[in-house]
Amino acid sequence: MNSNFESAGVKVGAPHVGRRAALLTTLAALFYMPNRALALVHQAQAAINKVVSFEVSTWHKLLKKGPRPAAYVFTTTYCPTCPDAFEQLNAAVLASHKKVELAAVVMDVQGERALAHAHHYQGATRIYAFEGFEPEIRQSVDPKWRNVTPYVVLIGRSGVVQRCIGAPDAAMLKAWLD
Amino acid sequence: MTAHFIQKPARRWLTLLAATVLTCTSSWAQHEHPQPIAGAQATLAPAAAVNAKKPMVRKARQQLGVGAAFAPDGALWVVGLNADNQLFVQSAPPPVGAAALVWGAPRVIPGAQDEMSADGENHPKLAFGPNGWVVISYTQPLAKPYAGMIRMLRSTDAGKTFSAPFTVHADRQDITHRFESVAFDAKGVLHTTWIDKRDLETAPKVGKKSSYTGAAIYRNESRDGGATFGPDLKLADHSCECCRIALTPGRDGVMRALWRHVFEPNVRDHGFATLASASSPEIVRATYDDWHIDACPHHGPGLALASDDGFHAVWFGMRKQGAEDGAAVRYAHLKPDGSPILASVRALPDERAEHADVLAAGERVALVWRSVDGARSTLKAWLSTDSGQNFRLVVLGSVTGDNDHPRLAQSGERMVAVWRNSKEVQVHELKF
Numbered sequence: 001m002n003s004n005f006e007s008a009g010v011k012v013g014a015p016h017v018g019r020r021a022a023l024l025t026t027l028a029a030l031f032y033m034p035n036r037a038l039a040l041v042h043q044a045q046a047a048i049n050k051v052v053s054f055e056v057s058t059w060h061k062l063l064k065k066g067p068r069p070a071a072y073v074f075t076t077t078y079c080p081t082c083p084d085a086f087e088q089l090n091a092a093v094l095a096s097h098k099k100v101e102l103a104a105v106v107m108d109v110q111g112e113r114a115l116a117h118a119h120h121y122q123g124a125t126r127i128y129a130f131e132g133f134e135p136e137i138r139q140s141v142d143p144k145w146r147n148v149t150p151y152v153v154l155i156g157r158s159g160v161v162q163r164c165i166g167a168p169d170a171a172m173l174k175a176w177l178d
Numbered sequence: 179m180t181a182h183f184i185q186k187p188a189r190r191w192l193t194l195l196a197a198t199v200l201t202c203t204s205s206w207a208q209h210e211h212p213q214p215i216a217g218a219q220a221t222l223a224p225a226a227a228v229n230a231k232k233p234m235v236r237k238a239r240q241q242l243g244v245g246a247a248f249a250p251d252g253a254l255w256v257v258g259l260n261a262d263n264q265l266f267v268q269s270a271p272p273p274v275g276a277a278a279l280v281w282g283a284p285r286v287i288p289g290a291q292d293e294m295s296a297d298g299e300n301h302p303k304l305a306f307g308p309n310g311w312v313v314i315s316y317t318q319p320l321a322k323p324y325a326g327m328i329r330m331l332r333s334t335d336a337g338k339t340f341s342a343p344f345t346v347h348a349d350r351q352d353i354t355h356r357f358e359s360v361a362f363d364a365k366g367v368l369h370t371t372w373i374d375k376r377d378l379e380t381a382p383k384v385g386k387k388s389s390y391t392g393a394a395i396y397r398n399e400s401r402d403g404g405a406t407f408g409p410d411l412k413l414a415d416h417s418c419e420c421c422r423i424a425l426t427p428g429r430d431g432v433m434r435a436l437w438r439h440v441f442e443p444n445v446r447d448h449g450f451a452t453l454a455s456a457s458s459p460e461i462v463r464a465t466y467d468d469w470h471i472d473a474c475p476h477h478g479p480g481l482a483l484a485s486d487d488g489f490h491a492v493w494f495g496m497r498k499q500g501a502e503d504g505a506a507v508r509y510a511h512l513k514p515d516g517s518p519i520l521a522s523v524r525a526l527p528d529e530r531a532e533h534a535d536v537l538a539a540g541e542r543v544a545l546v547w548r549s550v551d552g553a554r555s556t557l558k559a560w561l562s563t564d565s566g567q568n569f570r571l572v573v574l575g576s577v578t579g580d581n582d583h584p585r586l587a588q589s590g591e592r593m594v595a596v597w598r599n600s601k602e603v604q605v606h607e608l609k610f
Contacts, residue, residue: 078420079474080324110238117323133580135550146505146532149474165473
């Protein structure tokens with residue numbers, strides 16, 4: 001599925017689209033639904049075309065009933081160090097061959113403005129955006145966390161929570177994915 | 179499955195379905211984007227509708243970031259964006275006696291149509307100079323992520339009218355020019371500093387990534403109140419990428435800057451420099467948290483002139499305290515060259531302190547910060563009457579819900595903290 005999408009995604013941005021490419025494009029549109037923000041940068045991308053609201057109550061719900069294992073990378077549109085941390089995390093997930101929730105949580109903008117940064121988070125299964133007073137939502141995730149980003153929370157299959165600023169180290173990843 | 183293996187009936191089915199999707203979604207796409215954008219959109223817009231759910235349209239959160247400054251006549255001015263994202267200024271003459279501050283009507287600046295950053299560390303600013311000069315600056319974010327232009331409007335009639343916005347720097351690439359600061363020095367020279375990534379763009383790449391660490395601080399000078407500018411000058415290589423830059427003149431009237439710097443090997447402490455000449459100034463290390471981190475604190479420092487010709491500094495950082503990372507907003511008294519008097523370093527008495535700033539007049543020093551506990555934000559001050567040797571904690575106010583960082587302004591002995599929330603702009607006189 002993944003390689004299929006990648007080839008189709010590349011065709012989306014091609015200036016001259018042939019019949020086969022058109023079909024690939026159609027498939028991509030039907031099954032993978034890349035979003036317009038991604039289209040603007042001509043990047044192949046996962047099936048994300050909307051931003052999910054992350055409110056004060058969201059974190060509690062995710063901890064209680066959210067997918068596991070899961071990784072949440074809290075980021076901002078002004079954080080140039082965040083995509084690298086996400087990329088490292090995504091590489092670890094791909095190497096593990098495990099099905100993992102890998103979410104980017106944009107803290108400073110919503111909607112289309114958040115989606116405009118989605119190409120930084122290739123491999124994300126979901127993109128959230130803070131809706132509400134940022135410090136209040138941030139404190140609902142971790143009362144001691146200042147708004148330093150990337151802030152990463154790893155939730156293991158058993159519900160064990162690990163937190164770090166920047167890319168998680170190998171020991172954290174092992175504990176998370178094992 | 180790939181398209182290569184699709185049989186003819188399936189192709190017809192897919193084509194029909196795609197056409198239906200296109201038809202069904204065209205009205206939605208036009209509503210969202212009246213202006214046609216990239217060619218790829220035509221293909222991708224239907225994909226959005228295949229989801230069969232129209233995205234929920236929410237009103238964007240209002241950007242509350244303001245700038246505040248006193249005019250030469252003692253009036254307090256603020257600049258920011260209104261609920262319609264229009265740039266406005268508003269002023270209040272100095273109160274008579276104990277009378278309350280009376281604000282004039284907000285005045286939208288005509289012609290300022292740029293998109294503007296007006297949030298957190300990156301907010302519109304206002305600076306008053308001699309000869310009736312007033313400048314308003316802001317970062318204009320561009321469509322490309324992290325890219326921006328430093329824009330300015332100028333007035334030559336004490337703020338009665340403003341020019342159309344113009345770009346301050348000579349470099350016009352669609353790259354990072356953001357987080358500007360502006361201030362006039364004692365000679366009336368306007369200093370603009372900003373975070374700039376032109377050097378990152380040209381540095382050799384390692385794989386896909388630049389070998390350049392962080393960003394750079396650039397600056398320029400204008401000797402005619404923003405009518406013309408000198409060349410872009412590099413102040414420092416390897417700054418942090420997303421923190422405000424503090425500016426204040428020294429006793430000699432020459433401008434000083436304090437910013438979050440990336441010291442070798444990857445330590446985000448603070449650099450201090452005197453903006454005295456076109457050549458690259460010496461960078462003095464002003465803080466020693468020794469924070470080894472590859473992250474974005476979005477939490478710039480504050481700087482004020484001290485009575486001994488040194489400086490008062492306030493900043494956020496993390497330092498190792500045993501096995502723990504001790505995050506705190508800290509204060510220090512700096513020597514005139516910007517190096518810290520290590521014995522003066524202390525954490526603010528509030529583990530939730532954030533986005534502190536500092537003012538000083540003679541022996542009086544005011545540190546003001548926001549402290550957030552859930553939905554409740556409290557504005558606090560640490561006041562000293564002995565040049566920072568001892569401080570008294572004062573609670574200035576509190577609000578529930580969204581609010582800006584506190585912005586400080588000073589006119590001689592008078593100091594105020596300006597604090598905007600979603601309903602009002604509060605002004606707190608700092609009483610020692």
